[in-house]
Amino acid sequence: MQDMTDAFLELVRMTSTDLPPDVEDALKLARDRAQPGSAARGALDSILENVSLARQNSTPICQDTGTPLFYVHHPQGWSTRQLREQIRAAVAKATTLAFLRPNAVDTISGKNSGNNLGGEHYPSIHFSEHQMDGLVVDLMLKGGGCENVGAQYSLPHAGLGAGRDLKGVRAAALDTVFRAQGKGCAPGILGVAIGGDRGSSYAASKEALLRKLDDSNPDPTLDDLENTLVEEANQLNIGPMGFGGEATVLGVKIKGLHRLPASYFVSVSYMCWAYRRRRMIVDDGRTRYE
Ligand code: SF4
16 A cells, blocks of 8 residues: 555645635625624634635644544555554644644643644544545544534423424524534534434534535435524624624534434534635545545
């Protein structure tokens, strides 16, 4: 197997410094719709200027470069041990080159490892085998502030008056947005998972965030719910960084999971405006990034 450490390093650099075009376009649209002279428009202008400077100078978009989450889809017969070693080497090198801030802190001792490597779960690497010949790797850098305002609900939920149906899911998702106001760096993007157990539900809510902002959910019911939630969240007048206005969320992406009859979880992963995700594709010896 070829050594792809440098290709992984480029994936990390791009993800940390170059916001994907669909996210930048959504931020520009939100800025153009914001009231001229408003604090919300000023915040979006600053965000967009920051995005452009980061790209130009190849410097991180935000001081918190986030938790690295890798999703690796590999062909049959590839060594996941070697892929893991190469990814970890790339993450350590990216930290030395300041594309990543040293973020991995041993929770028990309080010691920062200094290289973004810590135990078997940092960085987080998920492997799955696919039927294609090449390798596809998605990387998401998930900020701490927005991760802190994610939430999980076990329905029914008396406080929200939320039952075990899509109305209940709607109430839970909007409650997350409401509680996140002033934190989590809006405008945000919601990854929502319905069903599963507590663990699989949270994991799926993050996978939902790998979708592009301008795509549609193949399930028409969930697609409707995504659009409704964007519309309703944007009526809460929270706005960019909590300054008010309509740009509270840029998108909502939902995944449905099977569940045990006894449980009905709704998990919401909140992503900040620094929606850093990139894809690397290695096929026929060539590497490209999206
Ligand atoms: S929540 Fe996002 S934008 Fe805000 S500080 Fe964290 S990484 Fe940066």
